[in-house]
Amino acid sequence: MKNAIEINNLCKIYKDFQLKNVSFNVPSGSIVGFIGENGAGKTTTIKLILNEMKRDGGNIKIFGMDNIKDERKIKEQIGVVFDESYFHGEFKAGDVASILKKIYTNWDDTYFNKKLQEFNIPNNKIIKEYSKGMKMKLSIASALAHHPKLLILDEATSGLDPIVRREILDIFLDFIQDENHSILFSSHITNDLEKIADYIAFIHNGKIVFEHSKDELLYNYGIIKCGKNELSELDKNDIIRIKKDQLGCEALVADKDAAKRKYPNLLIDSTSIDEIMLLYVKGEKVC
């Protein structure tokens, strides 16, 4: 199977927001980082993937199956982690297991308990008394214990300290070692995605701006930093977005090396996903 998730022309219309013809894929065996500012449509897209609400257009295939027609079959093979634990505060880890083992046909209690031990999650504490990191680890353990082939993560690392975030990223990297496994990782912490993602899909105002390989973005994209008077020297076709401020201009280019050859006198820096996102959102098109 080529793609774990295939999204085609997905639409959802709200009074004040629209998801417009969203299309992107999560190739099998890869981690796709789904980025965008708050309110860009990341969670809406994920909820539509999970069929939590009705879409107004388009289609979604997961493991080659329709996400509505084969919903239960698909969800047996998906693990989902949200930005917080949605288990009731009075539950203990054992309660979570006793609920989920009745829901998933291939729930693995031994594996769940092994993960709890690995993550240092106490069995006798109620969830209300957990730290945020512990809650997330419990959510991850419960999302992994039915041996899913696909993980869908919605801001799973937001609000966590760098050490716990790193630990959690390692868990995901460990999961992806199996080449049949895939991850869709929605986050606005682009730093995390730079560490683990293979592809980046960027959503802005309900529209997909691009889906590229992360390496292409980090190694090929660049930013030309120049004064306003040097701007006229630049070929408009080279520039994806430009941002001007009092100090000068920043122009995003898709081929850093070519730009270096073309403009040997200008300063051309490597870029980060954060900067690319910022320039796409705050910058303007030149042509």
Place this chain on the structure above:
Amino acid sequence: MLGLIAKDLICIKKYSIKLLAVVAIYFVIFASSGDLIFLSSMIIIISTMLVITTFSYDELSKWDCFALSLPVTKKQIVLCKYFLALIFDLLGMLIVLIIHLIENQLEFEELISIYTLGAVALIIPAILLPLIYKFGVQKSRLWLILIFLLPTALAIIFGKAGISLGMGLPSESTIEALVKASLPAALIVFSASYFISCRIFENKNI
């Protein structure tokens, strides 16, 4: 589906134990007076309302959003709540039955009143559940007050205005027919309510 039921039962485990303790205290108070009608109504209504408590817990932990990521359908989530409402109603009736047995007050008349109470109590979730699915728990509580107050208020207003609604005291045979029909009627309303809730929940943006 069993997992969803298990989740709700674990949720209200502690709360139910506290409720049972309160019922025990009331039992001691009311049993000495010999009047079990008030206690019976209270027990059946409170136990049926337990299902509403599970919604409060769900809202607090945003459970629905998580539940829908599991291999369960929206219909199953709704069905679980209606099933629980029914089970809690039966449980309430059973407790009342036991109390009457302990008090040695279980005659045909008491059986009829427990039967009718159980039927009437089912109407509460039948009205409230679709409202909860539409408006959430907090707003639905206000709706409940409105739904129960409105007929009473109208009756008082009509009464004061001297308008007769042509409803005197019903005859014995009418009462008998009403009592007999209460459970089937309640079950019909309850089932219709399930389908309405399903429709609302399926169209809801979680």
